[in-house]
Amino acid sequence: MAPVTIDSDPLPGTLRAAVGLLRAEAVAVGLVAAWLVWSDLTAPRVDLATAVLLTAFAIGGAAALWALGGGLARRRAGARAPAIVLQLMLLPIGWYMLQGGLKAIGVLLMLLGVGVIALLVSPPTNRALGFGAPEAGQ
Incomplete structure (x- = not known):
């Protein structure tokens, strides 16, 4: 019988932070969705x-x-590009909030988008997702 190996290599901090921020964004958008449902049901x-x-x-x-x-938490490389696209969508949203007088929220959204993208393209995240040059001997 072949020995069973378990991948105990922990997620790098950059990938763990990106996953946490994506999940936090999901919760925030979910709360907005709940408010929209309530608003849809109670609007005259x-x-x-x-x-x-x-x-x-x-x-x-x-x-x-x-x-x-x-x-991304399961190290699926195919999840990175759509996650980056969703983060890029925060840039025009933040820009229009800046233009509309909501400067603090606009800047926060733009920084969040750029920050998560930076985490998703960082070298430790690249290695964890299998991007980059193969290691010697492979």
Whole structure:
């Protein structure tokens, strides 16, 4: 019988931080989605199609962020690119918040997006996900 090996190599700090931030974003977007559901149900007048689409978009975004965090926690390299795309989406959102007078939130969102991207493309994360040059002898 072949010996069983367990990958006990812990996630590097950069990848663990990125997963934590993606999961935190998922929770935040999930809370927005819950508020949208409540708002849809209690509004006196509502454009039903727009309300349902916006709510579904928020629920889908929360689910995608949570799933991508889980994929990265399991070292699935294919989860990195979609996670980066979602973080890039924070840049125009933050920019428009800056333009609309919500400077603190806009700057925070932009820094969050850039920060998570930096964590996702850092050398320790690259090694953990299998990107980069193969080690000697392989």
